[in-house]
Amino acid sequence: MTGSVQDLKTDGAFFKYLNKKNEYKQQVRETMVRTAAKLTSSATSEQRPGMLLGKVQSGKTRTFIGVMGLMYDNGFDVVILLTKGTNALVRQTYARLHEEFSDAVDQDAMRVYDIMSMPDNLRKYEWNQKLALIVKKETHNLERLRTALEEKYPELKEKRVLFIDDEADFASVAYEYKRDQNLKQMRVIATKINELRKKIKHTAFLQVTATPYSLYLQPEDMTIHKGKVFEPIRPSFTELVPVHNRYIGGEVYFEMSEKEDHLASYLFHEVNEKELEVMKKMDGRRVKMDQLLEQKNISNIRMAVVNFIVGASIRRCQQRLKGKREEKYSFIIHTERGKSAHAWQAELIEGFEKLLTEGADRETATFQTLIREAYDDLIRSVSKLKKSPRPDFKQVYEEVRRSLNEEYVVSSVVNSEKDVQELLDYKGELKLRAPMNIFIGGQILDRGVTIHNLIGFFYGRNPKSFQQDTVLQHSRMYGARPVADLAVTRFYTTARIYTVMKRIHEFDSALRRAFERGGHDQGVVFIQRDGTEEIIPCSPNKILLSNVLTMKPHKRMLPVGFQTGYKTHIQKQVRQLDDRVDQLKKAALKERDGAYLVPVEEAKRLLSLVHETLEMEEGYEFSMDEYEGVLDYLTAESEKRACVWVLARKNRNIQRLKKDGSYENSPDTPGRGEGELAEARRLARNFPALIMLRQEGKKEQGWRGSPFWWPVLIVPAETAPTVYAGRTVKGKH
Structure with a gap:
């Protein structure tokens, strides 16, 4: 059920004061109003919460405080604000609420309490004011809240109460693969919160998070490969916190940083x-x-x-x-x-x-x-x-x-x-x-x-x-x-941590884009390879986030951070690659502008031979399991034979390192022009494209004096946003 913005009172004393004090921009104000409207008219719970999704350090607190003001103006009496379990954060939250609602507090229209220091003898005059109760997500705080609601002030159970779960993440509640992360306790906490909520007559429930990554962005049901079905759980509604123009996030650290000479290209120093x-x-x-x-x-x-x-x-x-x-x-x-x-x-x-x-x-x-x-x-x-x-x-x-x-x-x-x-x-x-x-x-x-x-x-x-x-x-x-x-x-x-954080940023961006285009109704597909090497749908709360790969239209996949093997060790594989590339025309199902559409098995063989010739540096990976899994998925839905466009070029002389000492990562854009990348993206509509670049590998360029092939895989333009959960691969990467 969708809330009506027109029915929401937006000129009440609380929100009017906040709006004037903070000078909310229109986009932020509209987000607050839509969120409050849906909370007042939709059925929400700990299991089916409303979700306010923002980026890390992007103004989520400011937004939910505005929602609080609107809820107070529209008949809600109590906000129970659930925070992460540190006294420091409770103190910071207490100070922030006092500052934001200073006018209402001064006029005895509102009280803010840390539940652990809330007086035991509140008078009716006090608990008839609007209340904000700050409660750490830990057993003692929740027991104190239960005592207040059931024993000391049972009248509060008759009031309209908004639960705000700050820094919530349903994904973490569902993880089970590690025993040393207090996940059992988190499940207990969630249960206690739900029990408390059920004892209150009128409630609404809002999660505020930057990390909602387990259950909510998939379709109602999803069928992939041989009729296998996965049915996810999703929130009641989701609103995105607008990102302000001073925000510096993953786009700067992991996207703009790849542009040579951009301000952001100087940020990362490898350890x-x-x-x-x-x-x-x-x-x-x-x-x-x-x-x-x-x-x-x-x-x-x-x-x-x-x-x-x-x-x-x-x-x-x-x-x-x-x-x-x-x-x-x-x-x-x-x-x-x-x-x-x-x-x-x-x-x-x-x-x-x-x-x-x-x-x-x-x-x-x-x-x-x-x-x-x-x-x-x-x-x-x-x-x-x-x-x-x-x-x-x-x-x-x-x-x-x-x-x-x-x-x-x-x-x-x-x-x-x-x-x-x-x-x-x-x-x-x-x-x-x-x-x-x-x-x-x-x-x-x-x-x-x-x-x-x-x-x-x-x-x-x-x-x-x-x-x-x-x-x-x-x-x-x-x-x-x-x-x-x-x-x-x-x-x-380290390079390893940076790579993981980059993957997580890509994952985060793909899911946010799905929300922005209304795609949480269509979904982001989560897949993995099972023990029989088949591509199957998977539950996202089961995956290890260090092993995810986010696929989006025309994304590049290529090995970066490597040295070649010594010439005597790899010359056999290089000769085999030379021969296979020269014979592509014979295996091609179609030819276009010097590129060949070949069976996916041929592309896998090329990648496998390349894999044998490269030595990855510490912190960098080139996983054949990942590349093969991605190719299987990208070609599985084809109505015709599973195929890949292969675009081969020779006589390349790229430096191993950039001017700033980092590893080269753009062999497909010689001279930083469009190069083969633009050609491959034009080809990669329904099928993926594989660029094969034969490098001379000279010693003066930082290599070992042996030619080698550098592959770049391009995701097709028609690919739906997809998260591939790779398996941990032992041995060489």
Whole structure:
């Protein structure tokens, strides 16, 4: 049942005040109104919630507060706001609601309570006001809420109550493949919430999340391959939180970053996997505290710290040149959960600071080199902004020296409730004590606590499998960011983690696009290969998010981050590839402009031979299981024979590495023109296209002196948005 916007009161005291105070833009206001209208007229529950879907750090709280105001104006008396289980987030939420509804609170029209500190003797005068109850999603808080509703104030059960489940994710409730993630407890919590809801006469239920990824974006039923059917559960309705124009998210880090010379192309700095091992625990054999500024095995964390200090110095110089107030900046190190690792990392950071301060005082050659390297790295991206001042090296160098001598740098370990409480300001947000703040910690840093002016993020949480909701909530570099801050921002992680985060971003984008076009009624298809190698539909709450591949029209798939095998080891396979490519015309069912439509088995054989010739670097994969599964799916629905267009080109001489040292990833766009990619996309309408590029592989280009073939697979234009859940493949990738 769809709510009527026309029937909703939008000029009541609560929403009128919020709208005037916050100056909501029309798109945001319309989202709030549609959400409230549907909540007031649709049947919602914990099992069939309304869903407010936003991006990580994109203004979801602002939006649901507006919905609260509309619900108060339209006959609802109580909002029970369910938050993630940290005292810091409760405190931040409490401060935010008090600030937003300050007029109503001052006029005794509303009360805001943390359920754990709610008085036991509320008078009728008080509980007859509008109430906002903040409840952590944990047993003691929910028991306290039950006591309030059933024993102390049973009259509240007769009121109209809106449940808002903040940072909810139904996917996480359904995961069962790991026992060490408190998933059993989450199921218990969900059950308790549902039991409470049933005891209240009039309720509505709204989930607010950036990660809804299990059950809701598929069709009502889906039949794929030999009549197999999967029937999903879906929400009552979904509204998208509009993304504001200052939002920096996955599009910047994983899409724009691939455009050479774009501001975003400088963001990612690759970290060696071995360096994460060094950061786990103190080891005097591997780390010499008096040599921190020279040691190679900690080069990335050293670079990250120096870049942060230099980046903050550049921004403060720019602000001074413009006559503006100089800001404070933050940097996060999030690699481990254990407190012993945090203590060691804190010691490491203090060691860097001590040696850098000594170097600044004496102006040593090592210190000058480190500052010059950081300046040169950062000024490349700063120079992309024409309207921003560009302080010269001498200005920045002196600013860095002053910052170190005046102790502008402060590091803090944040790994327990007590630590966070001591670090919060009066708004419940992480306090920036000094101009340059380094926060070292674990999960406590990703629980929604606001961290301002973040320009550096060293991320190394590296489990064997990744949950989408967890990884996205760790993405603290997302959010509202001035573009001038983005110019000095750097993101440090391993190639493997970066690849997983990129896949998760693609997954996230595909599902959001489905919503934006109303496609949640049509759906996003989830598929996998079963034990018999057949493509079958799968339940998305069963998949490992590190193994997903999102397919969309004309997407490219290609191996990146590899070296060839030695010439003597791969020349046989290269000769076989040469012969097969030359004979494509004989196997072709159709020819068009030098491209050949061949059976899918032929494309698989080409890829399999290529797979034998490439050696993937650490953190990069080329999985034949994945490529074969994708080809099977993309050609399965063809009314004719399963086929692939193959477009082959020879005599290519591409460099292995780009100018910035990253691996080349665009062999199909020579000279950065359209090249074969444009040709292949014109061909790939109903069938996929496989570009085969024969590279000379010369040593002066970074290869091993052997020719090799580089494949690029293009998804057909007619492909529906699809998520392929690959299996974990043992052995060579």
